[in-house]
Amino acid sequence: MKANNPRFRSHCPINVTQELVGDRWSLLIIRDILFARKTHYGEFLTSAERISTNILADRLEKLERHGILSKTRETENRSRYRYVLTQKGQDLLPMLLEMIIWGARHDPETAAPAEFVEQLTQHRADFMRQVLAAVE
Amino acid sequence: MKANNPRFRSHCPINVTQELVGDRWSLLIIRDILFARKTHYGEFLTSAERISTNILADRLEKLERHGILSKTRETENRSRYRYVLTQKGQDLLPMLLEMIIWGARHDPETAAPAEFVEQLTQHRADFMRQVLAAVE
DNA sequence: CTGTATCCTTAGGGATACTG
């Protein structure tokens, strides 16, 4: 009985990562939290890719269940939640940055600011630490 | 009609990367080429995740169409092909390494050798250059 | 061995009405 442990096709870490956050939406939600500083349900709905309400609720629940983000009540407002990344979620930043570099380099119409990508590419690990510090 | 120019949901580079290689199989094929040095159709079929023949053929064709790998005839054997990564495909290595780090760190049953992950984590950018050099 | 062709099933996703 591995109730908590999802059954992976394999324990290859690449496969595991993909099974946990490789669906169509999870990484975009995490992107919104990390880069657009979004924290509330309604904000995720406004992103360019237009996630629908049921899918968003489902993904938020899954990500919380996997310990990637946590949901906390707003003190002022009873029915308002705040979504923040756990350490496990923040640990996805380096991978996201590599996805940005690759996606931007190979898409002529990329939405990523050229400077940002260039800076990112040059600095890599050092830059990652900077970004993390700024985010925290 | 969906041939050359894929219509992306958005040109966010994270989204683009995911739409190009974010399916269930592409990255595992690329992993096999990069890390297990596989080059032939039959070899991909033997991996732990057990891809089926039609899906494999489909993915190989898609990856070739997107310029991520290239297919060349073996000189000795007419009906044998050799699959190799293009530069665009090799550029995925840093992202794969980050996926390895994250997946291994957060899966207690990971198949990744602890030493490798530790070395990878510590060296990051430098290590990536080493790996690339070794692969080429 | 290197693939195609078929058939079939299902999970994932989208639209939208509804609730507190």
Added chain:
DNA sequence: CAGTATCCCTAAGGATACAG
């Protein structure tokens, strides 16, 4: 505003027979 609940549908994937 912050979600649930339904309904529906398609693309993605799996099994397997077959072909060069």
